[in-house]
Amino acid sequence: MRATDPGVDVSIRIAAPAAVILRAFFEPEALNAWWQVAHAVTTPRTLGPFAIEWPSTHFRDDVLGRLGGVFRGTVMQFDPGHGFFVADAFWLPPDGEPIGPMALTVTIDEASGVSHVHVVQRGYEESAGDGITR
Numbered sequence: 772m773r774a775t776d777p778g779v780d781v782s783i784r785i786a787a788p789a790a791v792i793l794r795a796f797f798e799p800e801a802l803n804a805w806w807q808v809a810h811a812v813t814t815p816r817t818l819g820p821f822a823i824e825w826p827s828t829h830f831r832d833d834v835l836g837r838l839g840g841v842f843r844g845t846v847m848q849f850d851p852g853h854g855f856f857v858a859d860a861f862w863l864p865p866d867g868e869p870i871g872p873m874a875l876t877v878t879i880d881e882a883s884g885v886s887h888v889h890v891v892q893r894g895y896e897e898s899a900g901d902g903i904t905r
Contacts, residue, residue: 778873778893789852789879789886796855796877819846821857821875827865836866844875854878860892 785792795801799811802823810824820843827839844860854877861871876891 778891780889780891780893782887782889785886785888786884787886788884789881792879792886792888793851793855793877814846815849815851815855817846817849819849821846821860836864838864840864844873853880 793815795805797813797815799808799813802808802811802813806823807825808823809826812820812822814820822841822843824841825839827837829837831837841863842860843863844857846855847858848856856877857875858872860873860875861869862873863869871894873892873894876889878889880887
């Protein structure tokens with residue numbers, strides 16, 4: 772991703788096994804606990820849905836309007852020990868037109884009980900490949 776491309780590229784180290792961290796992206800109760808989602812339909816397998824809904828905010832962002840809405844895509848790759856790749860993702864804001872398509876890649880490298888988690892959200896690129904790099 773170039774510095775001028777819109778997107779998110781963040782990393783963090785978490786003292787937890789990769790399997791526990793991956794479950795937090797797919798279990799509705801876990802998503803609610805750390806991402807405050809209202810509803811989630813997520814299936815950790817190839818061609819599984821990845822749909823997450825947040826309540827609409829009462830405040831408005833100057834550019835995006837109200838926050839909340841639905842982020843939805845299709846799981847194109849899932850590796851239980853290393854991460855997943857969601858393609859054809861769109862954000863459906865409470866107000867306004869859908870934003871996308873995008874891709875979401877989460878990779879995890881675990882060593883001695885500590886996991887390095889790398890999350891990248893970007894505009895979809897036809898030549899991007901499967902998204903998971905090891």
